[in-house]
Amino acid sequence: MSDSQPWVFMGGTFDPVHNGHLRTALEIQQWLACDRVHLIPSRSPVHRDEPGCTARQRHDMLTLAVEGESCLAVDAREIESQQDSYTLNTLKSLRRELGDQRPLVMVMGVDAYLTLPTWRQWDTFLSLCHIIVVSRPGYHFHPEVQVSELTQKHRIDKPAALSRRPCGGVLIHELTPLGISATQIRNLIADGFSPRYLMPDQVWHYIKQNKLYGYK
Numbered sequence: 001m002s003d004s005q006p007w008v009f010m011g012g013t014f015d016p017v018h019n020g021h022l023r024t025a026l027e028i029q030q031w032l033a034c035d036r037v038h039l040i041p042s043r044s045p046v047h048r049d050e051p052g053c054t055a056r057q058r059h060d061m062l063t064l065a066v067e068g069e070s071c072l073a074v075d076a077r078e079i080e081s082q083q084d085s086y087t088l089n090t091l092k093s094l095r096r097e098l099g100d101q102r103p104l105v106m107v108m109g110v111d112a113y114l115t116l117p118t119w120r121q122w123d124t125f126l127s128l129c130h131i132i133v134v135s136r137p138g139y140h141f142h143p144e145v146q147v148s149e150l151t152q153k154h155r156i157d158k159p160a161a162l163s164r165r166p167c168g169g170v171l172i173h174e175l176t177p178l179g180i181s182a183t184q185i186r187n188l189i190a191d192g193f194s195p196r197y198l199m200p201d202q203v204w205h206y207i208k209q210n211k212l213y214g215y216k
């Protein structure tokens with residue numbers, strides 16, 4: 001693998017993983033023509049309530065979801081870390097591994113991007129990575145002033161620009177719109193409905209087997 005090829009990842013709670021996550025990751029991999037996109041489940045989410053199952057279970061569901069798909073991989077660094085799941089820690093850990101020169105790309109939905117100013121030391125992220133912001137049904141790109149300024153200052157238009165430097169670009173990208181959320185899936189299961197076809201069957205089987213999210 002070439003050292004100038006971007007190392008691309010998408011973080012999240014993945015509580016549970018669904019086709020919105022998986023299709024996003026695959027479309028980004030194909031658009032960038034990189035080897036793979038890494039999915040990084042968080043250990044203890046900093047920005048939200050406790051998830052409906054353990055970090056290990058969220059990790060196991062991700063592993064089942066990407067089985068047989070060589071373009072997607074699961075990276076367990078956050079759940080194996082003793083540190084809090086701050087994106088800053090993850091970026092620093094990846095930088096230590098990749099060195100200063102390799103392009104590093106963080107993919108996030110527009111909903112996550114709009115909340116960036118609430119993340120620890122968010123204003124240092126672009127000195128460590130590039131950011132790809134992907135569209136998500138139900139969320140519009142109406143940034144408040146800090147995110148708007150960040151975007152204007154760092155915006156790039158072509159994926160090729162990601163390979164020219166290690167960090168510092170913001171790229172906005174439209175995807176096949178899939179209005180799926182983990183919240184919707186947790187609610188369906190808790191209410192006794194099937195989430196089938198919103199997520200891989202293997203993941204749904206795992207949820208049933210382990211009686212997660214209130215499945216009876």
Ligand code: ATP
Nearest residue numbers: 011012013014020108109112136178180181182183
């Ligand atoms: P929850 O409803 O529990 O918040 P979620 O579906 O938003 O779950 P997360 O784990 O919070 O999933 O999201 C991880 C990342 O994936 C975020 O950057 C989020 O914006 C992105 N994402 C999630 N679902 C979609 C989707 N359907 N389309 C595009 N991006 C998505």
Ligand code: MG
Nearest residue numbers: 013111181182
């Ligand atoms: Mg979310």
